[in-house]
Amino acid sequence: MDEVVCDETSEAVDSVDLAELLAADTGEMSDEAVRLHLLALHRVHARVEGAITAATGTFAVRKLHTADAGRSPAGWLVARVDQPRGRCQAEVTLGELLPEMPVVAAAFRAGRIGRPKVLQLAEVRTPELVEVFADHEAYLVSEVARLRVDGAGRFLRAWQQQARLHIGWIDPDGPDPGDAPRARVDMSRTFAGRWVLDAELCAEDGTIVRSAIDAEVDELFRVGTFSDHDGMSPAERRGYAVVQIFARKGRPGTKHGAPRPSVEVICDERTLQGLPIDDDEDLRTRICELIDGTPLAPASLHRLLCGADVHRLVIAADGEVLDAGKDIRLANRGQRRALRFRHARHCAFPGCEAPTDWTEAHHVIEYDPDPSNDRGRTDMDNLVPLCRYHHHKVHEGGFTLILTPDGRVRVERPPDAAGRRCRITPARPHRRPVETDPLHALARRRIKALVAAAR
Structure with a gap:
């Protein structure tokens, strides 16, 4: 049927x-x-x-x-x-x-x-x-x-x-440092001899600390110190990880086989070049934020770039990822980074709140090692990040996942008794889709045509 x-x-x-x-x-x-x-x-x-x-x-x-x-x-x-x-x-x-x-x-x-x-x-x-x-x-x-x-x-x-x-209402260097302390940490001892830690950090420093803690938690899961059945709450695991970082006085653990970056920033090319905003249309296409979506002053960005590794991630005006790395069997770090941006740092399944650190790169069309078959390639147009729960739902639960050319995901439920496959109830996205620029769309078509002709 x-x-x-x-x-x-x-x-x-x-x-x-x-x-x-x-x-x-x-x-x-x-x-x-x-x-x-x-x-x-x-x-x-x-x-x-x-x-x-x-x-x-x-x-x-x-x-x-x-x-x-x-x-x-x-x-x-x-x-x-x-x-x-x-x-x-x-x-x-x-x-x-x-x-x-x-x-x-x-x-x-x-x-x-x-x-x-x-x-x-x-x-x-x-x-x-x-x-x-x-x-x-x-x-x-x-x-x-x-x-x-x-x-x-x-x-x-x-x-x-x-x-x-x-x-021009504020200084491009950001708010007056006197408005709030960059970082504040208080430690007090209880009557029972335990310590209470209270901290307040700016967005940049908070991202550094949270990334280090998350990386250490990942490493402790990898080596078996933590497990799904260890009886510890997430807060208890983070506390243990903080102690390990200070005790070691070294760098935190790794993620995906390489040192996890302390701070990740996403910005558009014009902001990266330090170009001023020309008009309202230019304003709408600007982006300069930490990986969690927190806005970042352009001057702070340029300060961070002084000691940063810069990775290529070419993004069109409508948010489409154009280039993020080579075609390989498993998604590489560049492709994972591109997936994280394209799907707003979350699992791609509509309505899911799981962050991309909890996801795996899923082939929409199953990977096929046969070089004569062009289906199932490890390309951006065939990859989406799925958390473990929804990965199982797609592979074993009968849900069908459809990736549109603009990187959006549609999901259909398993067929009912009549063989009908209904789409799941629509969910709102985590971030806005930037309006398509017809000039960029024309340029993308021209680039794709040139690439196809060169193969």
């Missing part, structure tokens, strides 16, 4: 009648109906929150609390709704701000974005960026609507940093 692939979209979520949605009994629904019903409820919840916030803003602006001798809009709400004072005050503040962000307000009322993302957008709309935010508002809303809340936060912080550099 030929397999039939079915695909559900958000249209099914938006087409449900509200009264029917609220009265539905999930206990009588099919599995797929429950999934779509849950998504529809969250969409309605976002729309209701948007309406409440807008109404709260109108209530506060018109000072309607005074008719009941209320001291403040928030105080009036506290006495009449089941919300704490802090939430009521935050609702008033956000409601008064929404009219100044019309695109955000419209997306909130339509349920395209929820309250957490509205708060993130409001947070980056600082006084010095009001005009720039207004120019970019539609673009910012369209980007964060496609992302998870944590990914939206990273994207907006990076946009804020680049926008400030663009208008």
Whole structure:
């Protein structure tokens, strides 16, 4: 029997009648109906929150609390709704701000974005960026609507940093060192003789320390000191690893057969060259961040490069990895690095939170050693990082994985009794896809044609 692939979209979520949605009994629904019903409820919840916030803003602006001798809009709400004072005050503040962000307000009322993302957008709309935010508002809303809340936060912080550099609001060397200590470590002894360690580190130093600890944990698993059944929590393993690093006074362990880098940074070519931002379009394509997505000041990047190993990773304007190393049987370090960037430092299975350090390079089309067969090559267009759980789901669980030419992953469930293969419920990506530049697309096609002609 030929397999039939079915695909559900958000249209099914938006087409449900509200009264029917609220009265539905999930206990009588099919599995797929429950999934779509849950998504529809969250969409309605976002729309209701948007309406409440807008109404709260109108209530506060018109000072309607005074008719009941209320001291403040928030105080009036506290006495009449089941919300704490802090939430009521935050609702008033956000409601008064929404009219100044019309695109955000419209997306909130339509349920395209929820309250957490509205708060993130409001947070980056600082006084010095009001005009720039207004120019970019539609673009910012369209980007964060496609992302998870944590990914939206990273994207907006990076946009804020680049926008400030663009208008010259801050020194390119970064914030004033006097604003916060670069690093702070306190040690105190308890009555029982144990030590309590309390530390606060800047983003760069924190990445160095965390990388060293993670590498040491990896090494201790490799040599058998740690195991899946050792009864230790992740925090206990990290504590043991810290002691081992200090006791040895040496370099941390290794990862994938070579010293693990202390700090990894991703940036675009123009930022690497130190070129200023020309215009809004240039601003949108800039990237300068630590491997975990934390924005990094360009001047800090150039300081790090003084003693760094630089690895080639050619990325197009739309985020496609163009070149990352040679074709070999097993994914090499360059290809693993490229996979990590292309799939936002996570397992490629939609909805998975596992970081790439927990993943293995999976051949979408099974590797074929026959040189006369061009299928199953260890190339970027046939590799994705999968965590062990989802690797088993693909190989033994019957899930089918499809890698699109732009590096995105679609997954189909195992065939049902009728032989149909339905796509899994869509999940939001970890990071934004950069808008495609037609000139880069034309250049990519030309490069691929030249490569094909040379083979």
